[in-house]
Amino acid sequence: MVVELFWRQGETPVGRFRVLGSWADRLLGLLGTRRDAMPVLIVPCRSIHSFGMRYRIDVALVGDGGVVLKSRRDLVPGRVFSHGRAIYALERPSSRRPWPNAGDVLVCPNLESGVEGRFS
Numbered sequence: 001m002v003v004e005l006f007w008r009q010g011e012t013p014v015g016r017f018r019v020l021g022s023w024a025d026r027l028l029g030l031l032g033t034r035r036d037a038m039p040v041l042i043v044p045c046r047s048i049h050s051f052g053m054r055y056r057i058d059v060a061l062v063g064d065g066g067v068v069l070k071s072r073r074d075l076v077p078g079r080v081f082s083h084g085r086a087i088y089a090l091e092r093p094s095s096r097r098p099w100p101n102a103g104d105v106l107v108c109p110n111l112e113s114g115v116e117g118r119f120s
Contacts, residue, residue: 003041005090008066008105014098017041017090030057030091039092047082048089050075056094061086066106073099 005014017039020026026042035055042048048059060071061083070083074094090100100106 002038003108005041005106005108007100008107012098014090014100014106015039015092019043029089030093033093035093037093039090041088041090043088045089046084046086047080048091050077050079050081053077058090058092058094058099060090060100062088062090062100062106066108068100068102068104068106071099071101071104 001019002016003019004016006012007014018041020029020040020042026045029040029042029048030037031052046061048061050057054077056074056076058071058073059075059081061069061081063069063083063085064087069086070081072081075081092099
């Protein structure tokens, strides 16, 4: 499944994300992909790791109501990034394109349940 996320104010697109919901998919995330990989939305997810990555990644951890709780750009390989209230994580190969910051609110209009961690 692929979803599109938007910043709540202004309805500016954040981008398209491939949803990873199975245990195995969540464990791997972007591991083993190339720098041109499609960004991923990992659900449920309170913590990500970059062990074994061959490139830096941008990460955002999102909680209730689509509020970005924590965000990091250019996370180097071999790190853990977490937030106890996160519901899902966004990951992409590191880029200069806009990326959500802590406090931003994200919406996903093409999902009935929004971005509350209930993806099917």
